[in-house]
Amino acid sequence: MSELPVAAREAVFAPLEGAGRVDAVVRRLGDAIGLGLIGDGEQLPAESELAAQLGVSTVTLREALAELRALGMVQTRRGRAGGTFVGPPVDASVAALRARLREVSADELRDIGDVHEAVAGAAAKLAAERASQDQLERLRHHAASVEKATNAGDRRRADGRFHIEVAAAAQSPRLTSQEIALQSEVGGLLWLPRSEALSPKDAARQHAAIAAAVSDRDGERARTLAGEHVRIEMARLLELHLRLDGGA
Amino acid sequence: MSGTAADAALDVAVQEAAGSVDGWVAAAFAVVEGVREQVLEAAALAAVKGRPLRVSDVAGLDKLLRSHLAEPHRPRLAGVGFIPAVGALSDRPRGLEWARRAPDGTVTRLEPDLDPDSLGYYDFTATDWFRRPLATGTRSVVGPYVDVSGTDEYVVTLTVPVAHSGRALGVCGADLRLGDLSDVMMPAVRGLDGDAALVNADDRVMVSSSPRWLVGSLLHEGDPLLTRRCRLAPWRVVVHEGRYGDPG
Numbered sequence: 001m002s003e004l005p006v007a008a009r010e011a012v013f014a015p016l017e018g019a020g021r022v023d024a025v026v027r028r029l030g031d032a033i034g035l036g037l038i039g040d041g042e043q044l045p046a047e048s049e050l051a052a053q054l055g056v057s058t059v060t061l062r063e064a065l066a067e068l069r070a071l072g073m074v075q076t077r078r079g080r081a082g083g084t085f086v087g088p089p090v091d092a093s094v095a096a097l098r099a100r101l102r103e104v105s106a107d108e109l110r111d112i113g114d115v116h117e118a119v120a121g122a123a124a125k126l127a128a129e130r131a132s133q134d135q136l137e138r139l140r141h142h143a144a145s146v147e148k149a150t151n152a153g154d155r156r157r158a159d160g161r162f163h164i165e166v167a168a169a170a171q172s173p174r175l176t177s178q179e180i181a182l183q184s185e186v187g188g189l190l191w192l193p194r195s196e197a198l199s200p201k202d203a204a205r206q207h208a209a210i211a212a213a214v215s216d217r218d219g220e221r222a223r224t225l226a227g228e229h230v231r232i233e234m235a236r237l238l239e240l241h242l243r244l245d246g247g248a
Numbered sequence: 249m250s251g252t253a254a255d256a257a258l259d260v261a262v263q264e265a266a267g268s269v270d271g272w273v274a275a276a277f278a279v280v281e282g283v284r285e286q287v288l289e290a291a292a293l294a295a296v297k298g299r300p301l302r303v304s305d306v307a308g309l310d311k312l313l314r315s316h317l318a319e320p321h322r323p324r325l326a327g328v329g330f331i332p333a334v335g336a337l338s339d340r341p342r343g344l345e346w347a348r349r350a351p352d353g354t355v356t357r358l359e360p361d362l363d364p365d366s367l368g369y370y371d372f373t374a375t376d377w378f379r380r381p382l383a384t385g386t387r388s389v390v391g392p393y394v395d396v397s398g399t400d401e402y403v404v405t406l407t408v409p410v411a412h413s414g415r416a417l418g419v420c421g422a423d424l425r426l427g428d429l430s431d432v433m434m435p436a437v438r439g440l441d442g443d444a445a446l447v448n449a450d451d452r453v454m455v456s457s458s459p460r461w462l463v464g465s466l467l468h469e470g471d472p473l474l475t476r477r478c479r480l481a482p483w484r485v486v487v488h489e490g491r492y493g494d495p496g
Contacts, residue, residue, distance in 0.1 A: 130465055132450040134376075153365070160367045168394040171452075171464035173402045176394045183367060 008244055012037050013045075015055035025056055025064035026071075033073045033086050034195020035244050036098045044074065044084040073194050090193050097188045101237070102244040104189075109241060112186060113234030117227045119178045120163060124210055124226035126170035128219035135169040136215050143211040147204035155200055156191035159183075162207050166214070166226070189240075190233055197236040206232070254441060258474055258487060262444070265436035266476040266485045269446060272432045273480040275323045276406055276422050277387065279316050284410050284420040286312055287330050291412035300338035301417070306330060306345055310357070313347035316422075317355045323432075325349065326403055326423040327358065330410070331372055333382070333418040344372070348399055348423075360398050370397040381409035381419050389481040392426055392454055392464065399423065402464065404454070426463055430455045433485070442473055442487040449482040458492040 012032040016024050032038050044050055051061040065084055068074045075087050131139065142165050145158040160183035167179040190197040198206075206229045213222035290305040309330060315321070316328050329346030337343070346358040360370035372378050380388040391404035407421035429446070433455050437444035443458035451467045461467060472486040 130452075132452065132466075157365075157367055157369075164396055168396050171392070171394065171402065173394050173400055176396055177400055180368065180396070180400075187367060 009037050011243065013050070013053045015053070022060055022063045022067065025054060025061060026067045028054070029064065029068060030071065030073055031195050031240065031243060033068070034192055035101070035240060036095065037244070038086050040086055040088075040090060042086045044086070046083070071194070093188075094193055097192055098244070101189050101192065101241055104241060106238060106241065109234060109238050112182070113230060113237075115178075116182045116186070116234070117230045119175060119182060120166070120230050121223040121227040123163075123167040123170045123172070123175045123179060124214060124222035125219040126172065126175070127166050128214045128217050128222040130171050131169035131214060135165070136211075139165055139169060139211040139214060140208075143207035144204055146207060147200045149200065152191045152193040152196060155196065155203075156187045159191065159203055159207075160187045166210070169214070186233075186237070189237055192240075195240060197233050197240065258440060258442060261436050261440050262474050262476045262485050262487055265433050265444065265446070266478050268432050268436055269429065269483065269485070270478050270480045272323050272429065273389070273406070273478070276325065276424060277408070277480070279323075279325065279328060280406060280408055280420050280422050283309065283312065283316075283328060283330060284408055287410050287417065287420060288412055291417060295413065301336065302339050303337050303343070306332075306337070309345050310347065313345070314355055317347055317349040319353070323424070324428045326401060326425045326428075327399060328422040329358070330420050331378060331407075331418050333416050334373060336415075336417045351425075358399065368397045372398070377405040377407045377421060378419055381407045382416050385409055385411075389483075392448070392452065395423070402426065404429070426454055437485075437487075440487065441491065442489055443492055444485060444487045446483055446485050454483065460488075460492040 012028065016028060029038075029044075038044070045053065047058055047061055047065075051058045054061065056064075065074060065076070069076060072088070073086065074084050076082070076084050127135075127139070139162070142158070142162040146155050146162065149155040149158045160180075163183055164176060164179050167176040170176075206225070210222055210225045210229065213225055286309055287306060290308070291301050294301045294305050313328050317325060327346055327348040329344060331344050331346065335341055342362045344358055344360065347355055348358045349355050360372075361368040363369055364371070375390075377388055377390040380390070386409070388407045389404065390407070392402055393405075394400070394402055395405075401423070403423040403425060405421055405423050407419040410417045410420055433446055434457065437457045440457070443456070443460050445453050445457065445461050445467065446455040447453055447467050453461045453463050453465050453467055456463055467486070469488055473489045474487040476485050478484065
């Protein structure tokens with residue numbers, strides 16, 4: 001992975017605004033770990049020191065660390081060489097995706113988002129007009145599968161397949177090819193292990209809403225919901241990108 | 249022409265259209281049956297030698313498949329081949345023996361992504377054209393549909409089950425393009441006093457003589473003036489009153 005800007009790393013440990021909230025700490029540290037700003041196996045500063053840096057109480061920090069532990073982002077070792085460590089390690093493909101998310105430019109991300117909004121929106125509208133009963137059933141099934149998946153890789157595939165199914169239900173090979181290409185391009189970034197752009201629950205809820213609009217044969221609602229879904233994903237990707245770049 | 253004579257002319261035209269489509273489906277199935285014969289011969293030969301079926305036993309298929317895709321072979325097919333059931337060939341758990349004719353005329357072997365962990369995974373075992381013939385033991389006509397991750401084309405697929413000594417070996421089949429189907433049917437309905445379409449069991453338009461109905465869309469119309477079922481596929485030729493663009 002290319003070298004990270006110092007600012008990106010410093011920002012991780014800068015004081016939190018509106019401090020005192022556990023989820024703010026979880027999100028800040030979780031993103032940083034997911035993005036590789038704090039490396040695999042790296043030891044976090046001592047609790048009192050980290051709490052002071054973030055401007056939160058040690059009680060809040062401990063609660064946040066417990067949550068991160070439950071999420072599999074950190075491990076705590078006892079004893080002389082003890083402390084809180086980032087891990088377990090992620091594989092090389094994740095490192096490559098992090099590099100990609102850092103190196104992609106904000107305007108490129110926006111442009112990808114524009115095309116994706118156009119493709120996903122048109123596909124959802126046409127699917128509402130054209131999907132067969134079998135396809136509607138498959139869409140509803142795929143909408144829920146992102147929440148049932150047990151790891152980031154499976155969530156990525158489940159998410160991608162839902163969108164590809166929508167395009168296939170639109171009966172358009174070209175929209176389907178475009179959707180596949182877009183999923184290949186952004187899917188890995190959206191479902192970066194430990195810094196997933198959407199919670200599986202939110203993704204499943206948005207997919208279910210799109211599938212319901214398609215089932216209701218309400219093309220305009222399906223288009224609007226699909227467009228919003230893409231916008232939410234892309235905004236979150238932009239946020240993660242800026243964090244890697246040392247901003248936000 | 250009197251009303252009755254016009255009706256009779258329409259009736260003849262619709263019958264002719266359905267007949268042309270049936271003739272084409274019959275010819276395509278004849279090709280598929282020929283492929284099945286060769287697979288069964290290979291299976292019988294392996295059985296005589298007292299060993300399981302291997303990839304090398306069906307390697308000879310390629311020449312036959314390519315001959316069916318070479319111009320000016322009719323019916324013109326988008327692809328043809330043998331899809332072994334998982335484990336049917338002892339030395340390759342998954343794989344396709346499928347030749348494809350691209351729209352530009354190039355003939356290639358279809359080599360889809362068969363890695364279940366990949367977004368582009370071609371899970372043919374989950375498709376209707378694979379499952380139905382094996383479940384029912386009879387021919388199947390599926391589509392039109394976007395063949396996601398396979399050919400990525402919008403096709404109709406005809407398949408037959410292949411079994412030897414009570415063991416399912418897979419399916420043999422052919423892909424058809426709607427443009428070729430249109431060439432077959434249109435001469436019968438061109439110039440009719442009414443808009444004609446070929447629709448599948450979902451009422452999805454496969455061929456249309458009028459801009460009134462887009463191919464791939466669902467037919468939302470009242471009772472047709474005339475309708476005739478095809479015998480060899482779950483399709484119907486329908487004619488609706490009036491012609492697109494005519495006043496009133």
